[in-house]
Amino acid sequence: MLRSLDLILAFLVVSMYDTNRRVEESISKEANSLVAILQTSRCLNNALEIRAAIKNYAQTVREIEWPLMQAGKIEEVWALAPSLMSPVIEAVLHAHPTGTVQEHFFDKLPEMLRDLDGAHRSRLTQTEIHLPVQFWRIIALMMILTLWFLAYTISPK
Numbered sequence: 001m002l003r004s005l006d007l008i009l010a011f012l013v014v015s016m017y018d019t020n021r022r023v024e025e026s027i028s029k030e031a032n033s034l035v036a037i038l039q040t041s042r043c044l045n046n047a048l049e050i051r052a053a054i055k056n057y058a059q060t061v062r063e064i065e066w067p068l069m070q071a072g073k074i075e076e077v078w079a080l081a082p083s084l085m086s087p088v089i090e091a092v093l094h095a096h097p098t099g100t101v102q103e104h105f106f107d108k109l110p111e112m113l114r115d116l117d118g119a120h121r122s123r124l125t126q127t128e129i130h131l132p133v134q135f136w137r138i139i140a141l142m143m144i145l146t147l148w149f150l151a152y153t154i155s156p157k
Contacts, residue, residue: 019126026123033116034058037088040105040112044095053091060084074128081124085117 034054041050061084068077092113097106 023123023126026119026126029119030116030123033112033119037092037109037112037116040108041092041095043102043105044097045102046091046095049094050088050091053087057084057088069127074124077124077127081120085113085120088116089113 034057038051038054041047044050060080065077065080065084068074068080092109095106095109097103
């Protein structure tokens with residue numbers, strides 16, 4: 001019985017490590033997408049508007065989305081997602097490129113917006129399957145009890 005419990009716990013730990021790694025990758029992709037949009041839009045006529053929208057996106061993620069995710073309110077985070085992307089999309093659509101160079105940069109932005117949206121959705125999906133802190137406490141308690149039980153049953157009497 002103890003071996004099966006240990007095996008289950010081992011699978012849980014490996015699974016959670018893999019999930020954490022995927023969440024970190026999603027966060028990195030999301031940040032890289034934001035940087036790419038900022039760099040690409042620098043030469044556009046409304047670069048300041050796009051920059052403000054990106055700044056608002058990052059602040060909303062940091063100040064609203066992450067605390068909601070920590071509290072386990074993932075449904076509220078998903079509800080917030082469309083309003084998070086809309087200002088960035090609108091700012092990009094307000095751009096009026098003039099000249100070949102600006103049009104070249106402007107043509108790259110829709111793909112970058114899709115990448116940003118995909119990375120954001122990926123992060124939320126990975127977070128949704130991530131175990132909350134309370135569950136980790138239960139796992140730690142189970143491990144302590146298992147070790148105590150093992151030590152008690154193996155020790156000489």
